[in-house]
Structures are given as C-alpha cells and as structure tokens.
Amino acid sequence: MLVIFHLSALADGDEVLVIIKDYEFIPEQVIIIEGQTVRWENQEKRQYHSVWFQALGEDEPEDYLFPDDSYERTFDTSGNFPYRCGPHPEMLGSVIVTE
Numbered sequence: 381m382l383v384i385f386h387l388s389a390l391a392d393g394d395e396v397l398v399i400i401k402d403y404e405f406i407p408e409q410v411i412i413i414e415g416q417t418v419r420w421e422n423q424e425k426r427q428y429h430s431v432w433f434q435a436l437g438e439d440e441p442e443d444y445l446f447p448d449d450s451y452e453r454t455f456d457t458s459g460n461f462p463y464r465c466g467p468h469p470e471m472l473g474s475v476i477v478t479e
Contacts, residue, residue: 405473430466
C-alpha cells in the first residue's frame, strides 16, 4: 500500500517522521521542501533495518537500525531520492524534495 505524506507547507527545518514497522517504511513516500529533515525510527520488536540511498551511489550503511534506533537526514537540494532497506530489498521508499 502506498501512503504519501506531504509536508511542503511546513517551514524549513521541520522534521518529518518515517516509521519502520512490519517490514515497511510508513509512509512509503514523503514530500518535503528543501532544508527539511527526515527521521526514520525502527519500531520493530526484534528486526534490524537500514536506510540505503543506493541510487545515489552511496555504500550500504554499516550501522543497522535496531529496534528503537533512529536515523536522520537533511535534504538541501530538490529531487527524488529513492531508498531501500539493505537487508530487506523489498522494502522501498522515497523522499521527494521540492523548492
């Protein structure tokens, strides 16, 4: 199921939350404005995950997100930024950044 979370009306610097649970990124897609930060929180009970921007040519993160761990990333340029979970390639998400 695709859920889109649109926060383009928020001021720069506001944080957007993506929950990792049941082997999904919730919401799967977020739309933000330049300068906003996305925070991913692993709310699984036992499973680890990662947030990997492989399409950007980045290496897979060595530090996995274990339950209750989080990861933040600020997006300063517009574009579409797809990501996936390294250990679970079926888990896909994207951040769309507007001006």
